């Protein structure tokens with residue numbers, strides 16, 4: 001039966017042990033035992049299915065992988081210990097020395113640092129382009145280009161690229177189009193349906209949704225995912241069963257939460273846009289967004305990230321951040337708790353001044369990850385800081 005999103009989110013990968021528990025069990029075990037030496041030999045040589053060791057497979061991790069693959073409309077998924085591990089494993093598994101990557105300049109700060117300081121050590125070249133500039137992507141393609149890497153929408157500024165159009169360019173050149181879908185989650189955007197080959201998640205954010213653990217995932221077709229799984233099982237950034245269980249439970253309520261985050265964020269963005277001290281508001285759901293039509297056609301919601309630029313630069317930004325009472329000063333996002341961040345000195349602090357300016361991360365920029373508190377209270381909290 002071809003079920004709908006919420007049914008998949010709650011029912012996929014669901015199975016019980018002989019104890020007939022209703023909530024999925026957590027298999028906290030590093031290894032698995034065999035009935036005989038013959039069975040052990042068969043499982044190790046993959047002549048017989050069965051779990052061997054939790055760095056390779058674990059039933060709780062497997063349930064999470066199946067559920068996320070179903071929600072992204074993908075054949076397969078491999079879970080990792082963090083979002084960064086997912087990005088690193090994808091690149092290391094699929095590329096080799098001498099290959100070339102075209103990447104968006106408007107990505108999570110650590111993703112840029114990973115490319116510039118670690119991936120380049122392996123003789124893999126990288127060109128950065130503006131996320132929305134389709135001709136820049138096309139013009140950067142070389143004979144050895146293997147991967148397009150991007151986030152859409154970008155964080156914190158909500159830039160977007162037309163995934164379907166970009167996938168035409170990547171397919172024509174035999175390049176793997178890889179989309180980090182952390183900011184919207186599969187509840188609000190399905191890059192694979194739009195032509196992406198690989199989707200990456202920092203499940204730490206909305207998939208957990210409650211700020212408890214780190215996790216990551218890579219989804220795509222079986223051939224690609226088996227290569228990434230091979231890298232993960234050999235090098236070790238596997239997801240723990242405990243964290244997989246948290247993520248599994250997070251997926252149950254993902255679409256409800258994403259809708260609530262989006263509703264709250266839209267209300268906050270409209271309010272911010274009406275304030276004099278605020279120079280500019282960045283939110284995908286504002287009709288003033290320069291790519292509003294693309295956003296509406298590509299996404300089924302706007303998400304929870306609202307950023308704004310305050311007059312007076314860093315001094316004013318710090319003043320506002322310090323004066324809030326309810327919002328948490330932390331760089332995490334995708335939590336039930338609203339968080340407030342100064343990107344230039346935190347998430348994007350390790351970029352060079354030039355890289356930061358290229359990404360439009362100015363000193364007066366504040367990012368809010370809008371949580372699930374009553375939005376009237378969040379607005380009141382921000383209001384008392386700007387008056």
Ligand SMILES: *Cc1c(COP(=O)(O)O)cnc(C)c1O
Pocket residue numbers: 082083084085108110111151155180182183201202203204205214215216
């Ligand atoms: C947080 C984040 C990452 C990194 O994920 P971790 O789980 O912190 O390793 C990657 N991409 C995006 C878009 C993120 O927000």
